[in-house]
Amino acid sequence: MIKHQKPRAFFDTFERKGPGQKNTHYCPGCGHGTAHKLIAELIDELHIQDRTIFCSPVGCSVFAYYYFDTGNIQCSHGRAPAVATGIRRTHKDSILISYQGDGDLAGIGTAEIIHAANRGENLTVFFINNAIYGMTGGQLAPTTLIGQSTLTSPGGRVQSRDGSPIGMAEIMDAIKTPVFIERVSLATPGKVMRARKVFKKALLNQVQKRGFSFVEVLSPCPVNWKLTPSRARRWMEEKLEPVFPVMNFRETEDLKINKETIPPVLKGEDLLNVFRVNKDQLHPPKAKEISDQFVKISGFGGQGVMSAGVLLANCVIAEGRNATWIPSYGPAMRGGTANASVIVSGKNIGSPLVDYPNVLIAMNLPSLNIFEEKVLPGGFIFINSSIITRKVKREDVKSIYVPASDMAKQGGMLAAANVIMLSLYMLASKVSDIQTLKKVIPLSIKKKEYIDVNLKIVDIAIEFYEKNKDAF
Amino acid sequence: MNRVEIHKEECKGCRLCVDACPKHCLIPGSGINNIGYQFIEFESERCTACGICYYVCPELGAITVHKKDKGETP
Amino acid sequence: MTKQLVKGNEAIVYGALLGGATHFFGYPITPASEIAHAAALYFPKTGREFLQAESEVAAINMIYGAAGAGGRAMTASSGPGVSLMAEGISYLAGAELPCVIVDIQRAGPGLGNIWPEQGDYNTVVKSGAHGNYQNVVFAPASAQEMCDFTYQAFEIADKYRVVVFILSDAYIGQMMEPIEIPNTPREGDRKDWALYADAESRKNLITSIFMNQQIQSDHNKKLQNKYRLIEHELLAYEEEETDEADVIFVAYGICARICYTAMEELRTLGIKIGMLRPQMLFPFPSRPIQQLAQKVKKCIVVELSDGQMAVDVKLAVNGAIPVLEYNWMGGVVPTVKEIVERVQQDMKGGAK
Structure with missing residues (x-):
């Protein structure tokens, strides 16, 4: 009877390599074949062939898809853990193998491996460490030993220039999330058999959805080390293993498996309802015919200039006209002067930018200073006279002074001075019915406890308007 | 009987199996395969079908290990 | 249907989810961050996947994985982030994986600033990474088009197996305007070339490497023919x-x-x-x-x-x-x- 033969998880012939091919592209004595064989045997043993997706890296094992009769995806250099993350979030039951070399994982791909490990992706990573760049012909790797000669460290690796050989298993061990971390070696038959046990554990963890398993595999590269296959194994034991201790770093036995709560995938009407709004309950009056409004609302961050603009735009579109709103944004907003530009029109709006407003709502002095000169002749300037003590210099505009901050404070919410100003602008211009604003406020304000106070503040504004009609 | 089958066209002659076999059943042959490698040959009745050669072999399908069936004479 | 006031960047997410998007992988950057904010809210709420990646490099490779696995994946960024994604975009094009990328353009070069520019035109329209490939590129000019074009983008990406860009700018992204949402939600179909981690798709290989020059050449010609077909069939x-x-x-x-x-x-x-x-x-x-x-x-x-x-x-x-x-x-x-x-x-x- 056959006791050992080519695992079924390998293709019978490697057609992707060429018709009828049966041998690998690896050099004689290379460790990849052994590692491949262990993985393939375990895929058979665990009955996971159909649901395995093998993520091949850049490096000698870029061609793993020649050999593994599983789903295959070839990844860019170092990014296999990110690619696997993308697949994991598509197929929860897939078995994902990220097989990476030392240039791939310990060099260019350090960010991706660290963050995939830190997220605890349900993933098995085989990190093949042969202390050299094999595919490109033998250059310095992050794991190259001090003194080791390579094409790019011809006199040997020098610590002061090239740094030290990097211990990826140790780095993984500094991260809380991985469930299994071990370094194995392929130097002797006994160590190969130990590697098989470790590989199995690392794959089984994934089958059981336990999380992230990391296996560093010290593996020979006789050709680039310029040693015979046998001598290469001895060099591993003498030189490589003392720098990269072969040991288990972590094995989490009693791991509570977090049951994912996956929200239902909404489709059709359920999906549409997430985005639908029903403003029918507003029954807004039909908009009055007024000229296009180019409104600039300006103040300091926290005065609600942005939200006043949004409220205005919402009222206007509820009444069937067009509006655009555009903010000042970015770092300038944080603690500085903020302004919102709103255009109201019965027609299509071209430019949404308000270069020259016909309405300026100035909530603080810098706003008045910046925008006063820009207001179009015949335009309106609403001044928050609680804060702005100077008068408007322009005589070709209509200036309306409102102690908005004081009024808002009396109404119980200083931060609602914006609503005072907006209400008065609406009352004066008829850009929108004030009752529309009262209907829009409850739909727009996220913190429900603030709805009533804002509505009260609208009433305070109405009262002010009635008393001071002549000023408008 | 226990037997190691070397698929000679897949063998790259790295001799890892030769080094690894505890019973010294594997020897570098005199022949050269079509790729140009001096392939390994199996030549022993001491084989225990332990499978070590199979695991150390870096080729994916170069070695098949046969274990004697029950009742079969060694 | 009632119009609603929506920010351009947020309208992208509405269009995406109604257009069948299944994954959002991204990294914050002004002035595109609101897209990630809205995606973080709406993707999980509708049973889709959202993940903030460790970098744009990781994000585009997560897309590569999700798209290779048959998903309708997307990301959003601005110039500096799109530059980081360049390699991944070339891989996506080479492996013929569909996805949608939003670029809310800001001023460059380098770190530049966060105000609007259209200096990513060459990088996106002329395809700013290595090799002969082409993205399909939408250019919205309103919140409505941000929604509508993203909605259409996934169908086009899947149909032609291409990267579809939404090339917008900071003002169109930051602006709020009334929009109407598309009234027919879409879903992607199973793809015979993608990886589903099952017996039927086990034979499939996602790759952009072809070691035989003639095969690589044929692959290039196939891509070019596809781009000519797109030129013939799409115009807006x-x-x-x-x-x-x-x-x-x-x-x-x-x-x-x-x-x-x-x-x-x-x-x-x-x-x-x-x-x-x-x-x-x-x-x-x-x-x-x-x-x-x-x-x-x-x-x-x-x-x-x-x-x-x-x-x-x-x-x-x-x-x-x-x-x-x-x-x-x-x-x-x-x-x-x-x-x-x-x-x-x-x-x-x-x-x-």
């Missing part, structure tokens, strides 16, 4: 007032919005000006521009770049009429007044 642009125009603007995104207002003012001043607004930049509306060049006397390309799109306009016009470039860079956006005055000046110069 709008013409305004071009029937009796002496001069036309060509502009996209925020520039098109500003030019629209400038056009209205110029027409009241007696200048017969129209506009052609590309809604897609690949395929580029070369033929319509070429045809207009037979009728009008001048063409003005208005861009927030060093004239990157103007090159394509000039190729289309092919010397038939003068092509003027009005370029702004660095986050400076022209006022309507500036454009109006400049056109008046240039029209004095002889295009009578």
